[in-house]
Amino acid sequence: MHSIYERSMSEERRSIVGWLVGLVGFSVVMLAMYPTVSGNKAFSKLLDAYPDALKKLFSLSDYTTGPGYLRSEVFSFMAPLLLAIFAILWGSDLIAGEEERRTIDLLLANPVSRRRVVTEKWLALATGVTLLAAGLELALGLLGPAFRLHVGWAPLTAVVLGSGLFALAFGTLALATGAATGSRGVARGAATVLAVATYLLSTLAQLVGWLRPVESASLWYHALGTDPLSSGFHLGHLLVPALVAAALVGLAVLGFERRDLAT
Amino acid sequence: MRPGREDGADIEETTGDGVDPTIALEGVTKHYRTGAGVDDVTLSVGPGEVFGFLGPNGAGKTTVIRMLLDLIRPDAGRIRVFGMDARADSVRIHRRIGYVPGELSLYDRFTAREMLTHFGYLRGLRDWSAIAVQAERLELELDRPMRKLSKGNRQKVALVSAFAGDPELLLLDEPTSGLDPIVQQQVHAEVRRAVDEGRTVFLSSHVLAEVGQVADRVGLIRDGRLIAVERVSELRRRAMHLVDATFASPVSEDRFATLPGVSACEVVDHRLHLDVSGSLRPTVQALADVELVDLSIREPTLEELFLSFYEQSRD
DSSP states (O other): OSSSHHHHHHHHHHHHHHHHHHHHHHHHHHHHHHHTTTTTTTHHHHHHOOHHHHHHTTTOOOTHHHHHHIIIIIIIHHHHHHHHHHHHHHHHHTTTTHHHHTOHHHHHSSSHHHHHHHHHHHHHHHHHHHHHHHHHHHHHHHHHGGGTTOOOOOHHHHHHHHHHHHHHHHHHHHHHHHHHHHHHHHHHHHHHHHHHHHHHHHHTTOOOOOGGGGGGGGGHHHHHTTOOOHHOOOOHHHHHHHHHHHHHHHHHHHHHTOOOOOO | OOOOHHHHHHHHHHHEEEEEEESSEEEEEEEOSOEEEEEEEEEOOOTTOEEEOOTTTSSSSHHHHHHHHTTTOOSSEEEEEEEEETTHHHHHHHEEEEEEEESSOOTTSSBBBHOOOOOOOOTTTSSSSHHHHHHHHHHOOOOSSSGSSSSSHHHHHHHHHTTOOOOOOOEEEETTTTTHHHHHHHHHHHHHHHHHTTOOEEEEOOOOHHHHHHSSSEEEETTEEEEEEEEEEHHHHHHHHHEEESSSSSOOOOHTTSSSEEEEEEEEEEEEEEESOOOOOOHHHHHHSEEEEEEEEEEHHHHHHHHHHHHHOOO
8 A cells, every 4th residue: 555546546446346235236237127028018018108207207218129128227227326426425535524523634744745636536526436337337248148138338437427527526526625625524525515506407408498508507418318328429529527537536636735634 | 051052052053154053943933723833932942962952742842853754844934954844855854853742643554564664764864774774773573563562662663763774863753752761762772872873963852861861051931932952061060959848946048048149939828838049058058957747858849940931031
């Protein structure tokens, strides 16, 4: 254990393993239910009879095909949400937690700049999110065929990337808020509220006409709103959460550098 | 004598020959919303000097040390360490500093070896031997999780970390507070070794005896104000004794008030209180002529010493 990055990874190791196990378990459960809906005509009829609003709300189109099933059961809400919870919990703890546990004085008495502390800790966060996203993708892509669920690697990668970037953006927001305030609670609260708001905005815009023009303000829309499971990569859209995360790293450095650290 | 003026003289003394003082604070002020903090502190510590920073809890000692490390920033004033700006050059400054915080928190889930390896890497220590030597000297258990270590052993982790690599300046914030006497001895031995090797030491404490043992000069801080900076030898010379005597019969004040060295004299009934500086002999001789029921002669407590300086600085 040498760098701040290595220590942060080492501190989070057990948690990352736990989340990986959970995500793979969640994937297996979802996949195991697929054979009961796959090509099931009765199901299709039932769903066709649903009101349009409901179908949009729960991404129910093509529910009985592999990509359609994954979109509605895994990526309409749960997987991006789980990744975001992981990222927000850890992101809020990386700087603010160290300050609340009062280890930050000893750390910064070493010849390391606050900028370096923020950067290395963010790299750890990005690594963690990447590991979980990769685990999710491998679980769905490799185990899917065993449950007769086939989905191409390219669309799967596109939707996992969107979910990961969504989570990373809000994890970084939590890290930046924690760095600027020193409070884990404030960091968690702010990031969670905004993550939920952006999801709601994007989903409700499907139903409410006048919301549609402002939908592009929603990170959820750019990360996942373009239906990557059917339409593949939209690099222009994926760039938005990536750039937001990068900008938030800069703000985290500024916020942390300007501040008196709590005793 | 005005302590403030003497402080000014010391700054000239350490900067006059062209050598940067190791620590220089000029008019440093820091206020917290709670009201505590420090006010207009000007102070200079030269290379190789051992400076004792003395004051009761909450007087502002930790505030000053944390400002030296750029963990908090002053509202006003200038802080230079090794001639560099405490904020702009903090990384270069920290490379040459060892720090023991007043309120110690460690990475509890790791072992001492893991944390010391981590910090050694951050401080650019090329190999483990610099840390190992220090750990051995303090008999530190390296491979137990730090949450399971006793308070003394936790403090040893901080000391090993601070002293490893022999930094030029040691900032020690109440390094012995709350430790058992054996560990206190070990800490004192480490400080003395650093002093012998010519390092600059900035040692805060609320115990005069502790600082007096190692320091060249002592700064007294109270309620955020540096009220006196004195050489330890001068402090010793001026140190008073407090004499309390109870007599069998009432005595008159005149008999004692005029004795050499007596600066304060109070008689109530059968009881006498004297502040005596310098030699005690005239006083003891005078006391021997009276029928004594009880007698105590003691050195002033830190609080009493403060009061005497405080009153002088208001004169």
